Amino acid sequence: MKIRLGENSYGKNAVQLSKIIRHPAYHEFRQITVNVSLKGDFEEAHTNGDNSKILPTDTQKNTVYALAKDHFKTSIEDFALYLANHFLSTQEQVTTATVEILEHPFQRMLLDGNEHPHAYISGGSEKRTTIVTKDAVNVSITSGIADLLILKTTDSAFEKYIKDRYTTLKETNDRILATKCIARWTFDKLPADYTAQYNSIRDVLLRTFAGHKSFSVQQTLFAMGQAVLETHAGVREIYLEMPNKHHIPFNLEQFNIQHENEIFIATDEPYGLIAATITRE
Numbered sequence: 001m002k003i004r005l006g007e008n009s010y011g012k013n014a015v016q017l018s019k020i021i022r023h024p025a026y027h028e029f030r031q032i033t034v035n036v037s038l039k040g041d042f043e044e045a046h047t048n049g050d051n052s053k054i055l056p057t058d059t060q061k062n063t064v065y066a067l068a069k070d071h072f073k074t075s076i077e078d079f080a081l082y083l084a085n086h087f088l089s090t091q092e093q094v095t096t097a098t099v100e101i102l103e104h105p106f107q108r109m110l111l112d113g114n115e116h117p118h119a120y121i122s123g124g125s126e127k128r129t130t131i132v133t134k135d136a137v138n139v140s141i142t143s144g145i146a147d148l149l150i151l152k153t154t155d156s157a158f159e160k161y162i163k164d165r166y167t168t169l170k171e172t173n174d175r176i177l178a179t180k181c182i183a184r185w186t187f188d189k190l191p192a193d194y195t196a197q198y199n200s201i202r203d204v205l206l207r208t209f210a211g212h213k214s215f216s217v218q219q220t221l222f223a224m225g226q227a228v229l230e231t232h233a234g235v236r237e238i239y240l241e242m243p244n245k246h247h248i249p250f251n252l253e254q255f256n257i258q259h260e261n262e263i264f265i266a267t268d269e270p271y272g273l274i275a276a277t278i279t280r281e
């Protein structure tokens with residue numbers, strides 16, 4: 001029996017990097033997590049223990065820190081591209097380099113109406129994300145948002161669904177809609193300014209979520225994706241993942257207190273998971 005090596009890759013994951021960019025009047029603080037993954041001629045390493053074509057993952061990690069000094073200045077997309085290019089152009093055994101970056105946003109503290117020059121507050125769970133994959137001829141860039149925790153207290157219903165012998169869920173025309181949204185979009189035309197594009201897409205996602213009269217998470221998800229494609233000609237398609245963070249009305253009637261849709265119990269698990277790719281015809 002002949003056994004052979006299938007698709008393989010290796011790299012360094014979860015490289016934590018913080019950077020201060022010092023301007024005369026204030027500092028910028030950036031915090032990112034970088035994952036590097038390389039594909040190429042690594043057969044001998046797996047089958048013969050020959051490491052002569054292996055750039056250690058420790059070196060990959062060091063490279064991320066070293067190149068960040070001069071090349072992480074603007075968007076995570078630009079830095080990820082620079083890193084992918086670096087591994088591809090300096091290592092001839094590498095055929096595909098994938099660099100994923102998650103940015104943990106920090107904002108300068110707003111104190112007495114002014115942004116503090118060097119004190120920051122975390123943007124919470126939300127992250128800006130990118131995955132850049134590059135080989136000798138192609139580059140693919142996917143940008144996105146992860147763990148965007150959003151909630152609305154009305155304009156969300158869930159009614160007229162299938163009821164069978166196992167259904168216990170009550171119909172509601174006024175519930176809490178909460179989700180920790182993941183969005184990932186790809187480009188027909190790469191933007192000149194990834195950050196401006198990101199801010200604009202994030203704004204459309206939030207605006208649509210807030211304004212939508214929802215009959216289901218599915219419908220709101222589609223409306224959010226549709227709005228992004230309608231307002232951003234350069235975006236080819238968008239993938240959205242919206243876990244339904246259920247907020248179940250707490251039974252106050254057991255204490256003879258009238259239920260007025262004010263007191264809920266948030267449950268983490270199990271949760272509904274709604275996902276779709278919205279694309280152009």
Ligand SMILES: O=c1[nH]c(=O)c2[nH]c(=O)[nH]c2[nH]1
Binds near residue numbers: 158244
């Ligand atoms: O918006 C929803 N979509 C569903 O598919 C679903 N299923 C469920 O139990 N609650 C909800 N809510």
